[in-house]
Amino acid sequence: MNNKNSLPTSLNNKALTAMLIILMAFGVAYTFFFTTSPFFTETESSDSGNFLLIGKYWEEGLPPYTRLFDNKGPLLLFLNRLGYMLTGTRYGLCFIEAVFLSATLYFTYQLLRKGFSRVISLFLLFFIALRFGTINYGGNSAEEYCLPFLTASFLFIEKWSEKREEGDNNIPGYYTFCWGLTFGVCWLTRVTNAVGLCVALLVISASLISRRDWHSLLRGSLLFLAGGACVIIPAYLYFVWTGTFAQMWYATIICNIEYVFHSPNDPLTPSRVLLQCFHFRDTTIIIFISLLCLVCSKDHRRTIGLWLLVSSVSLLWFISSKGFLHYGIISLPLIPISFLALKQLSACKPQQGVRYTVLLLFVIFLSGIVVSAGKTYFTGIGYRERTFNPPLRKMKVITAGLPKDYKQKFIAYNCPADWYLYENICPYYPYFSLQDFSDFSPRLSSMILQSFQKGDAEWILVRGEAMIIRPVLKEHYHAVRRYDNLTLYRRN
Secondary structure, X not given: OHHHHHHHHHHHHHHHHHHHHHHHHHHHHHHHOOOOOOOOOOOOOHHHHHHHHHHHHHHOOXXXXXXXXXXXXXXXXXXXXXXXXXHOOOHHHHHHHHHHHHHHHHHHHHHHOOOOOHHHHHHHHHHHHHHHHHHXXXXXXXXXXXXXXXXXXXXXHHHHHHHHHOOOOOOOHHHHHHHHHHHHHHHOOOHHHHHHHHHHHHHHHHHHHHOOOHXXXXXXXXXXXXXHHHHHHHHHHHHHHOOOHHHHHHHHHHHHHHHHHHOOOOOOOHHHHHHHHHHOHHHHHHHHHHHHHHHHOOOOHXXXXXXXXXXXXXXXXXXXXXXXXXXXXXXXXXXXXXXXXXXXXXXXXXXXXXXXXXXXXXXXXXXXXHHHHHHHHHHHHHHHHHOOOHHHHHHHHHHXXXXXXXXXXXXXXXXXXXHHHHHOOOOOOOOOOOHHXXXXXXXXXXXXXXXXXXXXXXXXXXXXXXXXXXXXXXXXXXEEEEEOOEEEEEEO
């Protein structure tokens, strides 16, 4: 009788948990992702505006990379296109983001359940969801769409490492397939999103080699390649079929390599390193927790050492790459893992001093998340909403009263993509936003200059100095209006 009653209760608990996870995801997405949420209008969209613009016009038949250029992967741009396919507006993407976040939180919950009760896991999950909304500022970043796959992969790595501690070295085939699938998703968004995953996989490979388990290594490698091929091959076949593969390859691979090797790099001073450690404080705290667990406990040392290596290499990448805050999204799956480590430390070391230290770390971590989320919403997002996007407002002032058909041959230079997005303007040239940022690449700068030399745009709106196209402006255009740091040029 008890067994019959327990099954419906279990199903009801799972359904309620799923509903709460979905509510968390949609609540965070529609509250914090101001570049795609319907509750915000004409906010500054930054990089998200580029992706949305390309997705919008890809849906209308203009291919990415050839007609509209960006150096991010095709999966990211396709999801932006899918958002416009769903609703015809940028708001469709917010729904997609909420679905991806739901999947992320589900796998995060599965990680937490390895050490906590259902109620405590949901409680901690709420804070992790808040942290995601804070780091993923504005939404629609290249990292967030990898996160469900990364979290699932880290869940499987955690399970494998725990079994290894118990003497079971078997790696289920679906683990390695998932890792390959995750790498493929990262490859099609931003390949550096796979930094932590690659470090963990190197450790796993080294473990197999040290035991001379060649069969598992070969089998795992083949399944890894199969997982990656599931997403990479269809994407690449599409660009081969449309005749745009060369442009896609240059934009997503070659251009990013040029950026790594040729962009200006500030020296790594001690103050800058400390600032970046605070900037990516989630990863820094995870490193500290891992070190604390290694010092205070002899249990699960190999598992903790694995995550210490993953988080340390990730932080080194963030610091050396001058990473933006949203780069740290890829470390979010390590937060529940650090919670599990603290729980294990508390269980292994029942002394009051250790327990108080663990409790203090929990309080500091969770309080910091709440403060950061509040600051982001009320002084970050709130400011952008209250001031009605100052750059966009300036562009509206300088273009007021232009002929109605000016949008047909219009291009903005060194301006964000907001103007095109909110005024329904299709950029006249492929290189449509923050063009002088491309000066790290002589090849890309030459491509930008050639597009302006060969084109016949009637209007060019320039913010600040136009370094790359200065000869074109001098020879073929004259300034007709100036406002603040904006200059509007018209063709002679």
